[in-house]
Amino acid sequence: MVNKNQTRAFTLIEILVVVSIIAMLAAFLLVALSSSQDSAKTAKANVKLKEIGSWMQLWAGDNNNQVLPSQFDFTDEAESGSPITTRRDVNAPDDNLNDTITRGQYQGTWTDILWTDNNLHQSYGLSDKQQSDPMKLRWESDSPDNDIYEIHTSFSGPFRSPFMNTRGIDVGLPGYFAANDFFDARSAQDKDSTEDSRVDRYYTYAMMHAPARSVYLVDSMAGETISVEPEAWEIDVTTGGGPVTQATDEPTGEIDFRYGDDCLMLLLDGSIVRVAPWSERGPEASPTGDVDHSLFGRGYRVHQLTKRKPTP
Numbered sequence: 458m459v460n461k462n463q464t465r466a467f468t469l470i471e472i473l474v475v476v477s478i479i480a481m482l483a484a485f486l487l488v489a490l491s492s493s494q495d496s497a498k499t500a501k502a503n504v505k506l507k508e509i510g511s512w513m514q515l516w517a518g519d520n521n522n523q524v525l526p527s528q529f530d531f532t533d534e535a536e537s538g539s540p541i542t543t544r545r546d547v548n549a550p551d552d553n554l555n556d557t558i559t560r561g562q563y564q565g566t567w568t569d570i571l572w573t574d575n576n577l578h579q580s581y582g583l584s585d586k587q588q589s590d591p592m593k594l595r596w597e598s599d600s601p602d603n604d605i606y607e608i609h610t611s612f613s614g615p616f617r618s619p620f621m622n623t624r625g626i627d628v629g630l631p632g633y634f635a636a637n638d639f640f641d642a643r644s645a646q647d648k649d650s651t652e653d654s655r656v657d658r659y660y661t662y663a664m665m666h667a668p669a670r671s672v673y674l675v676d677s678m679a680g681e682t683i684s685v686e687p688e689a690w691e692i693d694v695t696t697g698g699g700p701v702t703q704a705t706d707e708p709t710g711e712i713d714f715r716y717g718d719d720c721l722m723l724l725l726d727g728s729i730v731r732v733a734p735w736s737e738r739g740p741e742a743s744p745t746g747d748v749d750h751s752l753f754g755r756g757y758r759v760h761q762l763t764k765r766k767p768t769p
Contacts, residue, residue: 498619499716503729505615506634506674510727512571513673516542517662524660524673524725525570526642527682531563533644533655544573546598566681567636568600568616577615600681603630618676620715625678632713634723635677639685639760664763665725670751671762674723679711685760690738690752722757732757 513525520542531541541563549561549569572578578596585595585608596605605612613619618632627633642659645652665671675683683689691710714720719731732755739750741760750761 495716499721501619502716502721505618506721506723506729507727508615509571509634509674510723510729512575514727516570516574522661522663524640524662524665525567525636526659527636527638527640528566528643529564529570529657530643530647531657532560533657535563542574543570544598546573548593549573549598562598566600567640568681569598571616572596572600573598581612581614583609603627606630616681618715618721622678623713623715625713627678632715633677633680634674635679635681635683635711636674637672637685637759638682639762640673641682660763662725666763667758668726669724669728670756670758671725672722672757672759673725676713676715676720676722677711678713683711687738687741690759692734692736724757725762730757 516525517523529541529543531543534541544562544565547559547562549559549565577600578584578594578598583594583596583601583605587593587595600616601612601614605614614631616634618634620632622628622630622632640660641648642657644657645654647655647657662668677683679689688709689711692712712720714734716731719733722730722732724730732752735752735755737753738759739753739761740748751758
């Protein structure tokens with residue numbers, strides 16, 4: 458006689474099949490969530506770069522249509538009674554004081570200018586006091602560096618990427634948006650005390666002959682500025698014993714390809730582009746014939762942005 462109430466059990470193979478299906482579905486879900494998060498971060502990076510471009514235009518409107526300098530040292534102008542508008546706070550941090558002027562107000566990078574001019578310490582609610590002087594705000598006129606993460610670990614600054622650095626000494630910290638040092642306004646003497654020239658360098662937008670192809674900001678793992686020297690823009694290349702034809706996956710310079718295999722760039726006209734790796738940066742000079750001065754195969758220029766000399 459057959460027992461009609463007997464319950465059929467799952468076999469081991471059936472259980473393994475079900476577990477495998479669940480694992481596959483979970484993997485698909487994790488990939489989808491990761492992709493969605495990356496898309497959100499990329500969108501946030503684009504918003505940040507677009508806002509920086511707007512702040513640059515506002516600063517240019519207040520400063521004779523000048524391109525925001527990547528680095529500046531305007532103490533000469535200040536001492537002569539004609540200071541350029543940079544950081545408006547006399548309490549700007551000073552590393553090199555003299556008897557006549559608060560130097561920190563007239564020295565720094567593009568981030569210090571935009572941070573101070575737009576009162577971003579208020580926007581980001583940074584009311585921390587300086588350790589050396591409790592009467593002064595720590596980040597009122599000094600754009601936060603890595604030291605801010607020791608106090609505010611989740612800080613998301615306007616001049617840093619939502620993605621972490623993928624390499625370098627700052628792995629695990631938000632990536633940098635680095636300004637092209639073609640726009641370094643410092644004089645030769647400002648850069649090197651052994652030099653004689655005290656002429657600062659100012660570019661205006663009218664002097665740029667291709668703003669839509671001129672790189673101002675690029676994703677970097679090294680800092681707030683990036684040199685125009687070729688090695689800063691280098692990546693490994695495959696030559697096969699012949700001409701350079703293809704870039705490998707691993708960069709060797711300061712660029713950080715943190716959006717998949719791409720990087721983001723803010724161009725001088727305010728547009729934002731997502732750029733795949735290039736084989737090398739264009740040469741400094743054209744000895745013969747027509748030579749591509751852009752990032753080869755990409756059309757975007759780091760140098761050779763104008764044939765006119767900067768205004769002294």
